[in-house]
Amino acid sequence: MSEELRKEAAKMLLNGATLLSEPCPYCKGVRVMKEGQALCTKCGRKPGKKKIVTEEKRENPLKQTLDKKLEDLSKELEKEMDHDKQQAILKSINSVLEMIDKIKEK
Template sequence: MSKDSMKTAAEMLRKGGTLVKEACSKCRGVQVKYSGRLICINCGNETVLEEAKTGSLQDLKSVIIAKVNSIARMLEQESDIAKQMDIARLLLYYLEILKVSEERDKEEGKEEGKRGERKKGDDER
């Protein structure tokens, strides 16, 4: 196991990944469950878990975006300042959820890009 794969595994665990007891089907290495995937620390083999295929995070984003749009219309029509403040707070919470979700998507995209570069480099050898 290389230092890079160890760092990657540690980072996934730090971000909420979990070690699983099932060994990798290809190399019998240790696997981490992270972002709806099982990832082997040793060989990099990835398996998309069935529960991740449903797109539940994307569904959540769609719901939040619909709520933001609905609340924005409510805010526009409300004349009571106290109610506007309550609506604005709720809007901020939803926007924060979207921001965190987008940041997570970017992080996952970077990780996938790094894995793709590593696999491409391995193929060229």
């Protein structure tokens, strides 16, 4: 496990992420799950993202925008070291996820 990945995983856990019971499909490593995104602590892969991209085509255009936003926010969160800003980003992620849920219900 690389130091960087271990730090990121620890950060995710501190922010309410949970450990996944299923191991990574690529390397059988331990994964943490946060906001619907699983991160492998061993190889750093985030399986499942590709699926979202291929599904986008026949979905609501707003959903595409929200998915894109979610991706941007998670990248932002990854880079952000300031704890207060992390919380702010997580709040935005939460709002986006709620919005995505609302669209799904229709």
